[in-house]
Amino acid sequence: MNLSHLIDGKPFESGTARWGDVFNPSRGEVIARVPMGGAAEVDAAVQAAGRAFRTWSVLPVPRRASVLFEYKRLLEQHADELARLVTRENGKTLDEARGDVRRGIEVVDFACGVAQLTKGESLPQVAEQIDAVTMREPIGVCAGITPFNFPAMVPMWMFPLAIACGNTFVLKPSEKVPLTALRLAELFSAAGLPPGVFNVVHGGREVVDALCTHPGVAAVSFVGSSGVAKHVYTLASAQGKRCQAAGGAKNVLLVMPDAEPDSTLRAILGSSFGCAGQRCMAGSVLMGVGRKTADAWREHVSSALAGLKLDDTSANDAAGMGPVIDRVAQKRVVGVVDAAAAAGADLAYRGAAPERGFFVGPTLLDRVEPQMSVFQEEVFGPVLSLVRPETLDEAIATMNRLSFGNGASIFTSSGAAARQFTREIQCGMLGINVGVPAPMALFSFSGWNASFYGDLHVQGAEGVLFYTRQRVVLSRWDKGYVRAQGW
Numbered sequence: 001m002n003l004s005h006l007i008d009g010k011p012f013e014s015g016t017a018r019w020g021d022v023f024n025p026s027r028g029e030v031i032a033r034v035p036m037g038g039a040a041e042v043d044a045a046v047q048a049a050g051r052a053f054r055t056w057s058v059l060p061v062p063r064r065a066s067v068l069f070e071y072k073r074l075l076e077q078h079a080d081e082l083a084r085l086v087t088r089e090n091g092k093t094l095d096e097a098r099g100d101v102r103r104g105i106e107v108v109d110f111a112c113g114v115a116q117l118t119k120g121e122s123l124p125q126v127a128e129q130i131d132a133v134t135m136r137e138p139i140g141v142c143a144g145i146t147p148f149n150f151p152a153m154v155p156m157w158m159f160p161l162a163i164a165c166g167n168t169f170v171l172k173p174s175e176k177v178p179l180t181a182l183r184l185a186e187l188f189s190a191a192g193l194p195p196g197v198f199n200v201v202h203g204g205r206e207v208v209d210a211l212c213t214h215p216g217v218a219a220v221s222f223v224g225s226s227g228v229a230k231h232v233y234t235l236a237s238a239q240g241k242r243c244q245a246a247g248g249a250k251n252v253l254l255v256m257p258d259a260e261p262d263s264t265l266r267a268i269l270g271s272s273f274g275c276a277g278q279r280c281m282a283g284s285v286l287m288g289v290g291r292k293t294a295d296a297w298r299e300h301v302s303s304a305l306a307g308l309k310l311d312d313t314s315a316n317d318a319a320g321m322g323p324v325i326d327r328v329a330q331k332r333v334v335g336v337v338d339a340a341a342a343a344g345a346d347l348a349y350r351g352a353a354p355e356r357g358f359f360v361g362p363t364l365l366d367r368v369e370p371q372m373s374v375f376q377e378e379v380f381g382p383v384l385s386l387v388r389p390e391t392l393d394e395a396i397a398t399m400n401r402l403s404f405g406n407g408a409s410i411f412t413s414s415g416a417a418a419r420q421f422t423r424e425i426q427c428g429m430l431g432i433n434v435g436v437p438a439p440m441a442l443f444s445f446s447g448w449n450a451s452f453y454g455d456l457h458v459q460g461a462e463g464v465l466f467y468t469r470q471r472v473v474l475s476r477w478d479k480g481y482v483r484a485q486g487w
Contacts (some may be wrong), residue, residue, distance in 0.1 A: 001031070001032045001033070002019070002032070002033045002035070003022075003032055003033065003034045003035065003178055003179070003182065005035060005037055005041055005045070005194075005200060005201050005202055006150055006182060006185050006199060006200040006212045007041070007044050007045045007048050007199045007200075007201070008044075008051075008052075008196045008199065008410055009189060009194075009195025009196060010046035010195070010389070012041065012044060012045075014035060014037060014038060014040065014041050016035045016037065016038075016233070018035070018036035019033045019034065019035055019036060019425065020033065020034045020175045020176075020202075020204075020290065021033060021034075021302055021409065022034055022089055022174075022176065022177070022178060022179065022404050023089075023325075023326055023358075024088055024089065024091075024314055024357075025089075025090065025091030025166070025322070025323040025324065025325055025335055025357055025358045025416060026091050026110055026312040026313045026315070026323055026357045026358075027312060027314065027355075027356055027357050028280075028312075028327070028356060028357045028358060030134075031089065031255065031327045031335050031408050032089075032175075032178070032179060034175050034178045034202045035202055035203075035330075036175065036202065036203045036204060036206075037201050037203035037206070037207050038206040038207065038210065039203055039206065040205060041201045041203070041207070041213055042170070042201055042207055042210035043210070043214065045170045045199040045200075045201045046141055046170060046203065046216040046217060047172055047216070048195070048196040048199055049141040049168035049169065049196055049197070049216075050140075050141055050168070050214050051196055051218050052168045052194060052196030053138075053140060053141060053167065055167045055194070056163075056166060056167075056168055056194060056197050056307070057137075057138045057166040057167070057440045058166075061114060061115045061118065061166075062115060064114060064163075064164055064166065065112055065113075065114050065115055065164065065367075066192075067191055067192045067193055068108060068111050068112045068114070068160065068164050070190075070191040070192055071108060071187065071188050071193070072105060072108045072109055072112060072160075072193050072371075073162070073185060073191075074187045074190055075101070075104075075105050075108060075184075076105065076186060077139060078183075078463065079098070079101050080098075081099075081183075081414070082152055082180065082183060082184075083097040083098040083100070083101050084097070084153055084182060085111070085151075085179055085180050086100050086101065086151050086177075086180050087178050087313050087314055087322075089177045089178075089180065089312050090148065090149070090151050090152065090180075090322075090325065091276070091313055091314075091322040091323040091324070091325065091357075091358070092275055092322050093313050093320070093321070093322050093478075094254035094312060094313065095355050096275050097152075097221030097237055098324070100114060100150050100151065100152045100153045101152045101153070101192055102152040102154070103117060103150075103156075103440075103441070104150075104152040104153040104155070104156030104157075104475050105156070105414065106440055106441040107153075107156045107157055107160055107161060107361045107441040107459050108156060109367050109439040109457060110161070110179075110442060110459075111160040111161045111163075111164035112164070112174075112220070113174040114161075114164035114165060117461075117464045118131060118136040118162075118165060118464060118468060119136075119202050120134040120135040121134045122134070122471075124272075125405070126350050126474070128477035129476050130438065130475065130476045131474070131475050132472065132473070132474055133472070133473045133475070134470055134471065134472050134473075135470070135471045136464070136468040136469070136470055136471075136474070137166070137468060137469055137470075137471055138165050138167040138204070138218075138467070138468060139167060139242070139248070139467065139468065140167060140168075140218035140219075141167065141168050141169070141170065141212075141215075141216055141217050141218055141467050142158075142159075142162045142168070142170075142217070142218060142219050142220075142221065142272065142380040142467060143169070143170045143171075143172070143207055143211040143212075143217050143219070143221070144158040144159055144162075144168045144169065144170070144171045144172065144220075145172045145211065145218045145220065145221070145223075145224070145232065146171065146172070146173050146174060146181075146222075146223055146474070147174050147176035147223050148176040148177045148222045148278075148325050149275065149278045149279050149280075149325070149380075150279070151173070151174075151177040151179075151180035151181065152184065152481065153336055154223050154298070155171055155180075155181055155184060155431035156184070157221075157223070157445070157458040157459055157463075158171075158221045158261075158458060159198060160170055161459075161463045161464065161467055162219075162221075162467045163193070163197060163198060164366065165353065165464065165468050166468075167196065167219075167334045167451075167467055168196065168198070168199075168324070168438075169198050169199065170199045170200075170201060170211065170217070171185075171198070171199070171200050171201070172201050172202070172203060172207050172208065172211060173200065173202070174324065175202055175203060175204060176325055177325075178200075179203050181200055182200060185198055185199075185200050192338040196240070203452040205446045207288065207323075208228075208232065208362070209235065212232055212235040212236040212239065212240050212243075215239075217241060217465065218241060218242065219241055219242035219243070219244075219467065220236040220241055220242070220243045220244075220245075221243075221245075221466075222233060222243070222244070222246065222456060223244040223246045224246075224248075225243075225247060225248050225281070225378070226246065226247030226248040226378070226450045228405070229245035229246060229247035229248075229452070230245070230450075230453055232245045233245040233453035233454060234453075235379065237382045242454075242456075242466060243453070243454050244452075244453075244454040244456055244457060244458060244466055245452065245453040245454055246447055246451065246452050246457070246458065247279070247280075247380060247404075247450060247451050247452060247453065248280060248378040248380075248403045248404060248406075248423070248450070248451065249280045249281065249282070249284075249404045249405075249406035249407065249447070249451050250284055250376070250377070250378055250403075250404045250406075251271075251281060251282060251283050251374075251404075251407040251408060251409075251427075252283070252285040252286075252291070252399045252402075252404055252408045252409070252437065253267070253268055253271060253272070253283040253285065253286050253287070253288055253408075253409050254287045254392075254395050254399070254408065254409065254410045254421065255268075255287065255288050255293060255410075255411045256289050256291055256293070256410065256411060256412035256413075256414065256417055257289060257292070257293045257296055257334065257394070257410035258412055258413040258414055259413070260413065260434075262410070264411040265300050265301070266306060266435075267299060267409070267411065267434065267435030267436075268283065268297075268384075268434070268435060269301075269305075269308075270306055270435050270436065271283035271363050271409070271435035271436050272284065272382070272383070272384040273305075273308065273321055273382045274321075274395065274436075276320070276321055276322050276323060276324050276360065276381065276382050277379065277380060277381045277382040278324060278325065278329075278381065278385060279379055279430070280406055280447075280451070281406060281407050281436050281437070281438045282380075282436075283384070283407075283435060283436075284378070284379055284383065284384060284385065284410060285368075285375065285384070285385050285387055285399075286301070286384050286385065286386045286387070287342075287386075287387045287388075287389055287395045287398070287399070288386065288388060289390070289391065289392060289395055290389075290390060290391075291388065291390075292386040294366075294386060297386070297424065298364070298366055298386060301347040301348075301349070301384065301386075301420065301480065302348055302364055303410075305349050305351055305362045305364060306349070306351070307319055308320045308340045308351065308362055309321070310322075310323075310351070310353060310354055310359050310361070310362075311354075312354075312356070312357070313357065321362060321382060322359075323356065323357045323359040323360070323467045324349050324357040324358050324359075324360055324380075324381055324382075325360055327358055328383075329357045329358065329380070330359070332381075333361075333379060333380070333381030333382070333383060334360060335358045336374060336379050336381070336383065337350065337363050337365070337374075337383055337407065339373070339374070340365050340368065340372060340373075340385075340401060343372050343373070343374070344365065344367070344369070344372070345365040345367060345368050345372065345374060345385070346365065346366040346370075347363070347365060347366075348364040348365065348379075348386065349362070349363065349364040350363045350364075351363065360381055360382055360460050362382045362383075362384075363382060363383045364384050364386060365383065365384070365385045365386065366386040367386070367388065367430075368385035368386060369387075370387070370398050370401055372446075375402075376402065376403070378404070382417060386389070392417055392421070394419065396420070396425060399425060399426075399438050400424075400425065400426045401451040404427070404447075404449055404450050404451045405427035405428055405447060405448030405449030405450065405451045405452070406427055406428065406429060406447045406448075406451040406452075407424055407428075407429040407430070407431065407436075407437050407438070408421075408425050408427050408429075408430055408431070408434055408437075409430065409431035409432070409433075409434055409435055409436075409437055410422075410430075410431070410433075411433055412432075412433070418432045419446045425448065427447075427448050427449070427451070428448040428451070428452070429445070429446055429447070429486055430444035439460070440458065441459050442459075442460055443458035443459065443460045444456075444457040444458065444459050444461065444463060445458050445459050447459075467469075
């Protein structure tokens, strides 16, 4: 099946000679071919979005919201279909895919309140006979560049809120998972969204760079690796565009001796091995404070991993862990584990993987040291590194040596330990007895340091500010104007 770009409400055939394969990662089979666009396709999409902006931006806010409400209804109606599509092209288990879709729908739900979210402020008599009013207005054509790991949720972090605020949008989904993005666009059109308001262009770096430099694009939103996030932020900002660029992570799960064992184990497994470790909120470092704690959690995690099932997620709803996205990722993750073992890490557990598809066996590395690359760099796979600090102070100091700043969690029964942790850890999203402290749509996704480039994050109030600009009006109508009219 050959896919198309979606521009101005209809398929756009560019006649490209370059195509990419879309795989079912559970089976390693090609399920579609995606056109690799370039500057010409980006220009066509931006031109269409620019034309649509002239009418969509001035549509009364309640009418825009009504389209969002209908979109949410259709997403709910087709949620299971979308989840199975995510599973097919990404490899998530069906439960994980349902969560992917659900978290995206939550953003649409938030965006339905756009009338309240974009209300301005007023202050009568701010000075003698002068009143002040502020308004929040759309900024123009916005672009989104999204990764493969959440085909539904991450694009929906961006385009529903941008469009609700009165902007138009060009989405470049990962070329590895284009099917979900196209279906999301089709459903938005079915909800009554006018042609040109939401466009989809497929491709790689050429499309990314074209979006970052096109004069018709006002803002760029990005989620992906830190290296590419920095590139996108630097390039887009140099063109005078707004940019929010979320990058990679190295999230730590800190277990104190007084942690509740059963719920903590569930949280560790879900955080570290859910979605095969392919998420920017994955817990990839486990810290057991004190030798006894670290020894105990080595055994707990190893025993649990021995019972973790790997299976064809496109056929088996109950699979425990799915594959990584493609053969390149599979070889890379296996290479990271081999290199860590060669550097002195203790291979505490390494699971077997099915030969079909792109599976990687879940792995626990023990006695990982802070100077090792497996500690410092994002793995983006089902690999957990066990580090052995002696004290909470040592653990916090070690964590703060990381260049990233997405998430960290502590598992403890001590309020004092939790308080110290939340005050001293240098990252934006923290969990207390929570394995994946990713905020819901009401709050912004607040990465710090090398995990984010920009100043306004996706989702929540910051997302509204990013996709709008403020106008301030001062007005003076004193009695002199009334007399001048003879009233």
